Amino acid sequence: MVQLRSPHLLRDACLIDGAWSRASSGATIEVHDPADGSLIARVPSLSAAEVSQAVEAAGRAFKPWAGLAAQERAKILRRWFELIVANADDLAALMTAEQGKPLAEARGEVLYAASFIEWFAEEAKRVYGEVIPAPQADKRLMVLKQPVGVCAAITPWNFPAAMITRKAAPALAAGCVMIVKPAEQTPLTALALGVLAEKAGIPAGVLQILTGESRTVGGVLTGSDTVRKLSFTGSTEVGRILMAECAPTIKRLSLELGGNAPFIVFDDADLDAAVEGAIASKYRNAGQTCVCANRLYVQAGVFDAFAEKLAARVAALPVGRGTEPGVLIGPLIDEAALEKVESHLQDALAKGARVVTGGKRHPLGGLFFEPTVLVGATSDMRVAREETFGPVAPLFRFETEEEVIALANDTEFGLASYFYTENAKRAWRVVEALEYGMVGHNTGLISNEVAPFGGVKQSGLGREGSHHGIEEYLEVKYWCSALR
Ligand SMILES: NC(=O)C1=CN([C@@H]2O[C@H](COP(=O)(O)OP(=O)(O)OC[C@H]3O[C@@H](n4cnc5c(N)ncnc54)[C@H](OP(=O)(O)O)[C@@H]3O)[C@@H](O)[C@H]2O)C=CC1
Numbered sequence: 001m002v003q004l005r006s007p008h009l010l011r012d013a014c015l016i017d018g019a020w021s022r023a024s025s026g027a028t029i030e031v032h033d034p035a036d037g038s039l040i041a042r043v044p045s046l047s048a049a050e051v052s053q054a055v056e057a058a059g060r061a062f063k064p065w066a067g068l069a070a071q072e073r074a075k076i077l078r079r080w081f082e083l084i085v086a087n088a089d090d091l092a093a094l095m096t097a098e099q100g101k102p103l104a105e106a107r108g109e110v111l112y113a114a115s116f117i118e119w120f121a122e123e124a125k126r127v128y129g130e131v132i133p134a135p136q137a138d139k140r141l142m143v144l145k146q147p148v149g150v151c152a153a154i155t156p157w158n159f160p161a162a163m164i165t166r167k168a169a170p171a172l173a174a175g176c177v178m179i180v181k182p183a184e185q186t187p188l189t190a191l192a193l194g195v196l197a198e199k200a201g202i203p204a205g206v207l208q209i210l211t212g213e214s215r216t217v218g219g220v221l222t223g224s225d226t227v228r229k230l231s232f233t234g235s236t237e238v239g240r241i242l243m244a245e246c247a248p249t250i251k252r253l254s255l256e257l258g259g260n261a262p263f264i265v266f267d268d269a270d271l272d273a274a275v276e277g278a279i280a281s282k283y284r285n286a287g288q289t290c291v292c293a294n295r296l297y298v299q300a301g302v303f304d305a306f307a308e309k310l311a312a313r314v315a316a317l318p319v320g321r322g323t324e325p326g327v328l329i330g331p332l333i334d335e336a337a338l339e340k341v342e343s344h345l346q347d348a349l350a351k352g353a354r355v356v357t358g359g360k361r362h363p364l365g366g367l368f369f370e371p372t373v374l375v376g377a378t379s380d381m382r383v384a385r386e387e388t389f390g391p392v393a394p395l396f397r398f399e400t401e402e403e404v405i406a407l408a409n410d411t412e413f414g415l416a417s418y419f420y421t422e423n424a425k426r427a428w429r430v431v432e433a434l435e436y437g438m439v440g441h442n443t444g445l446i447s448n449e450v451a452p453f454g455g456v457k458q459s460g461l462g463r464e465g466s467h468h469g470i471e472e473y474l475e476v477k478y479w480c481s482a483l484r
């Protein structure tokens, strides 16, 4: 049982049109603690008809919300931000219980999630239009920015709070309303955010949180003509399905999909900094982020030294329940995730890679996996081509800058990338050559609310966070006025 200071944050009902509702059928989905498999709660499995009711409520809520002054929306969002910060410990406890990440990391995510609300509460006041110098003397040309309308968000389990606020905050700031469907593994953090949104004064229907079977809920949201935009974070495979489902109604789309991040260490890098960056990038959230280093390319001159230093640090990473003090690596989310990590590892070993540290399920059992470092990785291995989404760092040896750029770009993904060099000229060359939406130079941590997060190629469409993030929820209306 999760112990909370404010037990009312643990909800087993959905927020629909300002009321907390269960499925009329009584159907539920079980939520389990990945650290020990215990049952934490049951949340509603809504029917398609119940999801449609939420869409109708959103349609009714849109105009009054969009009609508020931006300052009014900003004040309400600011209250939501403050309530999340005030309840950070409880939200972190819920998150660790359902997702498994260490408590300190969960608390960090809660504050990260809150930062998007604070940021977009401010950006709400800066949605400027334009006046364009006209090509004819008797014309005046203007550009208005208006909210897109009813929006939907489908979010993953790896960041149960931040992936919701990174979408809902800009949407609400712009004057849109939002329906959120969290991942089935992590609905409790989402519902708790709904409790605080209600308390902050976000009106009925403006932010709704729906739980249920993904195809049922997703099918109604993507098929509805009332829903004008979908924002999705998750796998590229599901992103493709949702894009196709949105095609008949030509919805706006933001897609934040899979990655296959290269992490490049050049001979002239600060090796200790590169090791720390690799730990931060690779092992955050037990390797379950779309921006995690997936392939570590290390130049031949420093390969052995880097491998040795990294393996020493990785072997010392404390693994355990997220609630235990000092733990840095929690369990993986489910058995399928564990099996994917194992199969990537077996494939790599069969093709000639060697384990330096880790390499198997952790003695704790359950969903725990040992933080692992592999050497001898090559491009024909699954670890080179697919997102492993677990605590396995495959090290690839390379000789030249040209060679590593070609290797790094040899993927259909283009989300995050990282490189370490002390050479400023090389830094410019490499940043310009990497076909990625985001590049970390001498750092393994790049995410924050003020920067544009997103990918190119099959890693997605659009940007979240930063002043670009609110544009995803705004339509551009051109107004041409003749003076005669
Ligand atoms: N870019 C990223 O941040 C993420 C990438 N991934 C990648 O995807 C792999 C698989 O993870 P997984 O959790 O299965 O990711 P998914 O892409 O399947 O799930 C992400 C979200 O999409 C929902 N969803 C899944 N299928 C549909 C559908 N047909 N219609 C509507 N919604 C749908 C899920 O709902 P529900 O949970 O209810 O099924 C969840 O809310 C990971 O190993 C990782 O490689 C995963 C998560 C995040």
Ligand SMILES: O=C(O)CCCC(=O)O
Pocket: 156, 158, 159, 162, 163, 233, 234, 288, 289, 290, 291, 447, 453
């Ligand atoms: O993994 C994701 O889906 C989001 C990455 C988390 C972040 O750095 O914002």
